[in-house]
Amino acid sequence: MMRFALTLLFTFTFALLSSSPVFSDLILAKVDRRIDLTSQIVRITTSLKVENAGSNPASEILLSFPENQAKHLAYLTVTLNEGKGKGKASSGAGLPVEVVVPKDVPNSLTFYYVSLPKGLGKGESLLLDVLAVFTHSLEPFPEKISQADIQLLLFQDTAHYLSPYKVTVQSLTVKLPEARVESYTKLEGTKLSGSELKYGPFHNIPPFSYLPIIIHFENNQPFAVAEELVREIEISHWGNVQVTEHYNLFHGGAKSKGEFSRLDYQARPYVRGASAFRRLVARLPPRAHSVYYRDEIGNISTSSLWGDSKKTELEIEPRYPLFGGWKTAFTIGYGLPLRDFLFELDGKRFLNFSFGSPINELVIDTLIVKVVLPEGSKVISASAPFPVKQRKESKFSHLDLVGRPVVVLEKNNVVPEHNEYFQVYYKFNSLSMLREPLMLIFGFFSLFVACIVYMHADLSISKSSASYLAKVQWEEVQATVQQIHNIISNCLTAHDKLEASLRDLSRTGDVQACKATRKSVDSLLKGVSKDLKPLVAFLQSSPQAAHILPKVEELIAKERDLQERLMAKHTTVVDCYEKKLGGREIENRIAPNQQKITALRQEVDDLMDFIDEI
Amino acid sequence: MAPKAITSPVPDSLYPTLSVLTLAIGLVLTASFFIYEATTSRKTRSLAQELTTGAVASVFLGFGSLFLLLACGVYV
Secondary structure: OHHHHHHHHHHHHHHHHOOOOOOOOEEEEEEEEEEEOOOOOEEEEEEEEEEEOOOOOEEEEEEEEEHHHHOOEEEEEEEEOOOOOOOOOOOOOOOOEEEEOOOOOOOOEEEEEEEEEEEEOOOOEEEEEEEEEEOOOOEEOOOEEOOOOOOEEEEEEEOOOOOOOEEEEEEEEEEOOOOOEEEEOOOOOOEEEOOEEEEEEEEEEOOOOOOEEEEEEEOOOOOEEEEEEEEEEEEEOOOEEEEEEEEEEEEOOOEEOOOOOHHHHHHOOOOOOOOOEOOEEEEEOOOOEEEEEEOOOOEOOOEEEEEOOOOEEEEEOOOOOEOOOOEEEEEEEEEEEHHHOEEEEOOEEEEEEEOOOOEOOOEEEEEEEEEEOOOOOEEEEEEOOOOOEEEEEEEOOOOOOOOEEEEEEEEEEEOHHHOOEEEEEEEOOHHHHHHHHHHHHHHHHHHHHHHHHHHHOOOOOOOOOHHHHHHHHHHHHHHHHHHHHHHHHHHHHHHHHHHHHHHHHHHHOOHHHHHHHHHHHHHHHHHHHHHHHHHHHHHHHOHHHHHOHHHHHHHHHHHHHHHHHHHHHHHHHHHHHHHOOOHHHHHHHHHHHHHHHHHHHHHHHHHHHHHHOO | OOOEEOOOOOOHHHHHHHHHHHHHHHHHHHHHHHHHHHHOOOOOOOHHHHHHHHHHHHHHHHHHHHHHHHHOOOOO
C-alpha cells in the first residue's frame, strides 16, 4: 500500500514538473525499452533516437531515473549505436556519464549527463543504447513463503519513459522468466504473448511523464546475493597469481517460513522448493590450477571442475540447498599463470585482472578486492573503468621483512556487468627478486657459522685439570699422526707414479722419460725421511701415543723397504730395456722382487687404514 | 608499443629438477663440511677452508630450498 501511495506521489510531482522549463531542445524521436526480468538482476535496455530540434548544437544528453530506482542502480552504460537496423550491436566503449543535480528539480529524480564526443548539430539525429542494471528491484510478494509455495515477485516501473525531453514514439517490452504471470497493470493495447509483455506504442508523450505499472510474476531463478565478498589476488614474480575469494552468500528472494522437510525436497525438488537453489557455476580464467573449495569446517567435496582453452568452469554445491533468507559462507581459491595477467610497459609493470566475481549472476552488496604486490614494489596506482574506493594496506606473507603493499578497492552493489578488467601499476626492480633466496642463504650460512664457532670455542672451565691436559695432548698426537699419514700417502703416490712409468715404458719404449720420472721421484722420497724425523721424535716423547707408536714405526719401516725394492725393480727393468732383452727375461729377473713388493704394499695399505681410524 | 608479458626468470617446469639438483649438491657440500670438522684436529684446521665450504654449501642449500618451496606450490 505504501508503494501505491509513493507512485501516486510521483505522478503528481511529474505532472507539476511537466510545466517546468524545458532542458534543451532535444526530442526523443523513438524510444524502445526492453526490461529483462529473467533473473534476479533487472536489466533495462533503452534505444533512443535523439533529434536536435533546436538551433543550438547539443553536447550533452540528460537521463533521469526516479529516486527509488536510482538507489538500486548498479551499472549504467551508454553507447552510440552506429548501425542501421536493430541487429547491429553498438561499438566502442561507453560514453562518459556523470551524475548531476540540476537546480530546479525536487530530489525525487536523479539525473545523469551523457557527454557526446561531437555535438549534435541542428536537425541531426543520433542513436544511443542505454543499459541500466538494477539490483534488489524485485520485491518478493508475499514476503514469506513456505517450502511448497511458489515465489512471486513484484516489479514496479513506468510505462512511459521518464525523460526530461518530449518523446514522439515509444514502446515497452517486458521479458519474464516464465509464462506464468500472476497479475499486471493492463493499459490500452497491452499484450501478453508467451513470456513477453508488450506495452505501447505511446505517441507524443510530454517530458517527465510517469505512468506506473506493476507486474506480479513468478521467478524461480537463483537469487544468490553475496553480502560481502573479499577477493585477494596475490602476485608472485616466480610465476603465479593466487586468487582467494571469501564469500558470504544468502538467498535474496522470499524468506522461507515454516519447517524444511528434507524428505519432501529430495522426493520432488521442483514442487517442494522450486525457488531454492542448489548449485552455483563459476567461470574462472583458463589455465587455472590448484582450485580448492572449502569453508570453516573443511573441504567441500561437492564440486566439479572442467576446463578448456577459453575458460575453466567450476560448479560448486554448498553443503545444503539455499532457501529464502538462508546463508552460507565458503572460500574458493585458485592459482593462475603469471604471464596471462602481468605485463610490462614503459618500465612500469601492471596487473590486468577482472574485477567482479566469477560466479554467474551473483549480486554482491559489498565487494572488496585486495591486490597484494610483492615486497619492494614502489609507485603503486590502480585504475578501474568505474568508480571505486581505494586505500592501501600491508600484509605479511612468506619470507617478508617489511610486509607486502596491498591495494584495496571497494565497491558496493556489484553485478556481473562489472566483470571488466582493472589495472594496478607499480615499479619493481628485478634484482629485488634475489632478496628471497639471499635470505635463505643467509639463514643457512648462520647455521654453518654457529657450527664453526662451536668447534673453535674452548668451553672448558678449568685449563689445568688432568683430563683437559690429556685431551690437549691427545689432539696433538692425532695431528702428528695425521701429518705422518699425509706424508706416507705422498710416498705411495710417488710409488704409483713409478709403476705407471714402467707401464708406459712397456708401451712406448721411451727410456729417457722413464729415467726422468725416476729422478723426480728420487728427490721427492729423499725429502720424506727428513720430514718424518721430527714427527716420530715427538711421538716417541708423548705418553699418549704409546699404543700408536709401534704401528707407526712399523709403517715407516715397511714403507722404506717397499721404496727400496721398487727402486731396484725400476732400475732392473730400465737396464733390461737398454740391453734390449725380451719380455720373458725381464719378468724372470724381477719375479722375486715383485712378489715381495705386492705383499708389502698390501701391508702398508692396511696399516694406513688402521692409523686413519684412531 | 604492445605490453610484454612478464614470466618468472626460471621456467616453471624446471622447478622440481632444479630443486633436487641444487639440494643434492648443497647436501654433499654440507656433508664434506662436517666430515672436515670431525676428522681434523684443532691444530690442522683452517678457518678459510671451513668458511668457504660453509658459504658455498649455504648458497646451494638456499637456492635449493627456494626452488623446493616453489615446486611445492608455496609461491614466495
